[in-house]
Amino acid sequence: MTDSLEFRELLKRYATGEFLAYIVTERFMWGQRPPVTDSAAFKANYAKFIQDYIMKTGGVKLSPAEQTLDYFEAAYQKLLNRPFKLEELKPTNPFDPKENFRKLAEPPKRSGIKACFAP
Numbered sequence: 001m002t003d004s005l006e007f008r009e010l011l012k013r014y015a016t017g018e019f020l021a022y023i024v025t026e027r028f029m030w031g032q033r034p035p036v037t038d039s040a041a042f043k044a045n046y047a048k049f050i051q052d053y054i055m056k057t058g059g060v061k062l063s064p065a066e067q068t069l070d071y072f073e074a075a076y077q078k079l080l081n082r083p084f085k086l087e088e089l090k091p092t093n094p095f096d097p098k099e100n101f102r103k104l105a106e107p108p109k110r111s112g113i114k115a116c117f118a119p
Contacts, residue, residue, distance in 0.1 A: 004059040016066055017075030023054065024072055029086075039086045043069065 010019050028049045029042070050067050054060050065071055076084040 003053070003057055007054070007058040007060050011060065016062070017071070018079055019060075020054070020066070020072050021075040021079045024049070025076070027053070042086050046072070 007019070007023070010023075014022075024046075028046070046069050047067070050062065055062060055067075073084040
């Protein structure tokens with residue numbers, strides 16, 4: 001499945017903030033080897049990730065406000081009920097029934113989309 005198709009399907013079911021909180025965490029922070037754990041590197045590369053991967057590759061249209069790090073941090077806090085503090089983050093587990101990311105990692109069965117988020 002292409003990223004753009006996956007993103008379109010997720011955005012049909014979830015708010016932009018929920019989508020970004022999940023995708024940025026899973027793909028940008030934990031999806032890279034080694035994971036992004038340095039706050040200076042995170043801040044320096046966040047805008048590029050949003051522009052190049054989410055918007056260009058993924059085809060997601062975001063308002064200028066939705067592209068900001070402040071928007072991501074607020075969305076993360078709202079979804080997970082804890083502040084976004086990079087130095088204190090632990091990898092998320094989309095298969096943990098107690099994690100709010102689980103709902104985003106389990107696409108609807110009727111759509112035929114397979115979950116492609118690795119824990």
